[in-house]
Amino acid sequence: MIKSILRSFYPAPLNTKPKEWLRASVGACVGVLTASMVCQYFYGIELALHLLGPIGASSVLLFAVSTGALAQPWSIVGSYFVATGSALIAVYLLGHSILSASFAVGLAIGAMCIFRCLHPPGGAVALCIVLSQTDLAQLGFYVFYPVMLNAGILLCCALVFNNLTLVRYPKMHTSSSADINHTNDIPPFERVGFNSDDLDAALSDIGEFVDVTREDLEGIIRSTEKHALRRSMGDIQASHIMSKDVLSGTPETTIKEAIRLLMHHSIKSLPILDSKKHIVGIVSLTDIIKYPASIRNSGALGLFGFKKNISLSDIMHTSVTCVTAAAHIVELIPLLSRQGLHCIPVLQNNEFVGVVTQTDLIAALHRDLMVHLH
Template sequence: MTPFSSPLANWLHSFLPHSMNTRPREWLRAGLGAAVGVLLSTWACHWLFGAGVASHLVGPLAASAVLLFAVSSGALAQPWSIVGSYLVATIVALAVLQVGGASLLSASVAVGLALALMCPLRCLHPPGGAVAFCVVTGGPDVAGLGVGVLTPVLLNALVLLGCALLYNNLTRVRYPKAHAQPAAELHHTQDVAPQQRVGFTAADLDHALEDLGEFVDVTREDLEQIIRATEKHALRRSMGDIRAGQIMSRDVQCATPDTTLEQALRLLEYHHLKALPVLDETRRLVGVVSLIDLLGHSRRAPRSDFLARFGLRRDVPLSKVMSHPVTCVDSNAHVVELIPLLSEQGLHCLPVLEAGELVGIITQTDLIAALHRDLIVHLG
């Protein structure tokens, strides 16, 4: 292809549809939800305000249904987006009607003004423009309601929103999109999480969106999640096929629920460990006891003798102080899945299971050694 035709070919290629990363099951789920939502909303409007009003307002409603059921995680599909946009669009349309009357020009101006107001009010929702257009061009059925047209418009928005809230969550699609919660700060310091000390930060993402300067129908939290997931998959690809079963320690020192605190402390001290898995009589993992658990118990225990001074009464079993349930991994888990568990969640070790049985344990030292070996291989 010649340099002259290459830009033209790229431009023509941009008209082709992009692939959708959704499954047919999701298409059917969204389609059924949209149909039910439009049916119930239109029926309610028809019953309360008549067929004329319902038919004039059903167009924007159907468009909103596509957003609320098919792309419910998008910024344009959130509850305030639909309610706020319908409210703003109706008020703008009524004001334009008073000034310019019902005409194509007035309807177009109403759409533009509604869009301009939706942006600073953070309720951008494309069907809101259609609401403004329909209110201006609705004829006697809509114009006769005057300011009262707000009632059927908001009724449509609220009934459809109620359907989306109920249907999406019943079909295991979380709606509305929850704001990302800050990660728990385990050490109570000013440091950011280890995973965020390298790579991009939230501030970098904000600057990138500002540089783009265009509408992006994705929340900043979703975008950050997508980028971090991409980094994870890229790291997994670059690190090959290192699995938990390859780097775990197999000669695991264990305790039982009846092991005393004194015995546990001696095991930890002798083997230079920070945690002990606790197994029941069937060799099933029921808990983990760490130095932190022992110290935490010592603060609560009476201090009548030397051992009790450190909370280590000989007759106190581990079942009283162990942590449970336990975060575990399968022996087939990729090493990339272990990094956030051992670096961000404050865990010092990860028990490794096969068919529910403990077969090994991975410590932070094991992980560092595996990453070091992988780095040497790549540099070599």
């Protein structure tokens, strides 16, 4: 029992690298310095020093754990605003006292929860305002100005610095599964694994504050599933399952020739290569079907029914999703299912060496399943 309690005090390992520690440290230093200097310029050194504590605490969240739910823009702006309002209410009712400060913090936490802007330094903002009987107290309702100025400056620093150092901020709310077929059907990954309702139910079971965004939590779980699947499936790489004798076209190949190749060999996509076997595009049957319809409805040639000798360079997709020959099969599964791709070109030293199709993937998964069953 005692060992278990003592073990709980042992610090958990950090899953970040020293490079990230340095980045966060520099960012926090820049943010605190900038906010403090601007506040000092407009309101003087004494008032700037009174509000320095919450700014320092906020900088830890905005620069060190910027993906957390407590570090998002609405969290800092909303919390500073409601904490200031809570402090003014506490001062009005109870004056400047320890009881008033305690009441202000409790009121601020409740308000932050209601307005979904929980941010720990908000409690410090309330304390600073209540316990300051000189500079901040004299401002009355005008205390909102320096407080919100600090919040705005620090937030601007976080937006600029984090994104310049390749840390996306703020955290974007994105859907985990794209609706590629534009139907109401449940995405394939959610039919056999956990879905959005399951995640909501799990968070409801916890019933406590969790400093992680819902999207990050889903990403962590799916990443864990991927690593577990990769461990169980062994070292199956794209080079092991890809089709090597692959038909391809060039930018100069005509649509007529492309249709002949696709129909004769019963394939859905045609990689487009240049003279050095570098992939420069890809064309599918769908692309070919859509294109003639679009030119028939526009332009003088379309009105009179004339047809151009169209080459694949006119309709091919130049942004092609590719994988390396060493890519693990687990990396291919979401590309061929969730993103709706029919085939993925495989590169080795930037040279096209084959494709992995949905059929290749199904055959490999079936073989792996049979091995585990035996």
